[in-house]
Amino acid sequence: MNNLGLIPTERIVERLRYENPWWVNKQIPSLYSSMAKRLYFDIFYPYVLEKNIRRAVVLMGPRRVGKTVMLFHSIQQLIQEDTNPQRIFFIGIDNPIYIHLSLEDILTLCKKSLALDHLNGYYVFFDEIQYLKDWERHLKILVDTYPETKFIVSGSAAAALKWHSTESGAGRFTDFLLPPLTFQEYIHLKNLNHLIYKGEIKYGEKQLPYYLTHDIKTLNKEFVHYLNFGGYPEVFLSENIQSDMGRYIKSDIVDKVLLRDLPSLCGIRDVQELNRFFTYIAYNTGNEFSYENMSKESGIQKDTLKKYLEYLEAAFLIKVLNKVDVNAKRLKRITSFKVYLTNPSLRTALFSPISETDSEMGNMVETAVLSQWMHSEKLDLTYARWKEGRQEGEVDLVLVDDKKYKPLWGVEIKWSNRYFEKPNELKSLIQFCEANSFQNALVTSIDQIGAKEIGILSFSFLPASVYCYNIGDITLKSKT
Numbered sequence: 001m002n003n004l005g006l007i008p009t010e011r012i013v014e015r016l017r018y019e020n021p022w023w024v025n026k027q028i029p030s031l032y033s034s035m036a037k038r039l040y041f042d043i044f045y046p047y048v049l050e051k052n053i054r055r056a057v058v059l060m061g062p063r064r065v066g067k068t069v070m071l072f073h074s075i076q077q078l079i080q081e082d083t084n085p086q087r088i089f090f091i092g093i094d095n096p097i098y099i100h101l102s103l104e105d106i107l108t109l110c111k112k113s114l115a116l117d118h119l120n121g122y123y124v125f126f127d128e129i130q131y132l133k134d135w136e137r138h139l140k141i142l143v144d145t146y147p148e149t150k151f152i153v154s155g156s157a158a159a160a161l162k163w164h165s166t167e168s169g170a171g172r173f174t175d176f177l178l179p180p181l182t183f184q185e186y187i188h189l190k191n192l193n194h195l196i197y198k199g200e201i202k203y204g205e206k207q208l209p210y211y212l213t214h215d216i217k218t219l220n221k222e223f224v225h226y227l228n229f230g231g232y233p234e235v236f237l238s239e240n241i242q243s244d245m246g247r248y249i250k251s252d253i254v255d256k257v258l259l260r261d262l263p264s265l266c267g268i269r270d271v272q273e274l275n276r277f278f279t280y281i282a283y284n285t286g287n288e289f290s291y292e293n294m295s296k297e298s299g300i301q302k303d304t305l306k307k308y309l310e311y312l313e314a315a316f317l318i319k320v321l322n323k324v325d326v327n328a329k330r331l332k333r334i335t336s337f338k339v340y341l342t343n344p345s346l347r348t349a350l351f352s353p354i355s356e357t358d359s360e361m362g363n364m365v366e367t368a369v370l371s372q373w374m375h376s377e378k379l380d381l382t383y384a385r386w387k388e389g390r391q392e393g394e395v396d397l398v399l400v401d402d403k404k405y406k407p408l409w410g411v412e413i414k415w416s417n418r419y420f421e422k423p424n425e426l427k428s429l430i431q432f433c434e435a436n437s438f439q440n441a442l443v444t445s446i447d448q449i450g451a452k453e454i455g456i457l458s459f460s461f462l463p464a465s466v467y468c469y470n471i472g473d474i475t476l477k478s479k480t
Contacts, residue, residue, distance in 0.1 A: 059178060089124045
């Protein structure tokens, strides 16, 4: 019997053997080997191999973005590179069979399964680690106790992972954030790379290397499909799931995070209120909110609202964007801000798919742009909004140099060709450029591309789908 006498040790050992079929047949389950690798795999895998620094790798991210698949693909790669398959352990912590065991207990049973006396040079994968109480303390002890063993863990209830790994795992953990599927990865996984070619765009006086498309009509069709279904690898690869996405995503992502993970990890009492609040935000993704209005419309007290926003952001369900003024100066009091879903497909799951002529397209495109930037945590992205006398304006996306407190660029995100024909109507962007001595800015369109001059200003127009593809590529390269 094991230490708590609840489940016979033999049963747990059987489970471990079942979860690690490569001990016998040198192969991961076909379910995973048949799936294409995400582009992020090439960035993640070196962390698995890293032996010089004694650290566990903590793979974090929203539910259903492919973390478990990434772990199995890592195991597959290790085996292909001639790692002894019996030196690789995988344990799914969410299985109730492990509920009363510590990580140390589980490792002892792994050793017993293969009659081992040490774990030097072994790789140990713990999936869904958040289901183990005080996991970060247990993991830190393992990293210290087994200096010659590599530990790789994944988890979805990111609120716990984010806070706990930074507090308790200082110097012992390396965090890796896996974002929702980017549009670039979507095109890659659907084998549509023939739609894309390496070209150049005019940005002011410069010609910048940029990925462009041979067929904007087809790319836009895929882009709308991506907005609706593309953030989750399993969803866009399965028409069955797409036809019943509400049930699949809602039960598997929203309900588990909102009704189970977050309440248990953050001590939230009124789960229905949190659920209602999230639905309200999801419907209004990309809109500006204030605590005042939010409180009035939702009937939830301001302090509770702040907590909810914190939790939802830590769980990678939303991204809060703070506001700057026309000169990109931060406002002393944060009274209003924008909230975006981290994945546009979440809105489809909760409500219904949109078409490219729907009024919600503007906000969904903005949401998609933000979700492409999600891996670039170090970038200080904001939006600008100001009111000076009779003049007021807004620029959708502004990158601020957080050391000099100066804007580096501004982007106006539109799902419209109107401004390509009438660029002088972009009064807010013109004012923003003049206030910051910018001569160039980027504006998205539906399918128009080219540069337009307004006095000394030059606006580069790009289809929103092309812009999203390139952000995905830029953030991926910044990681390599």
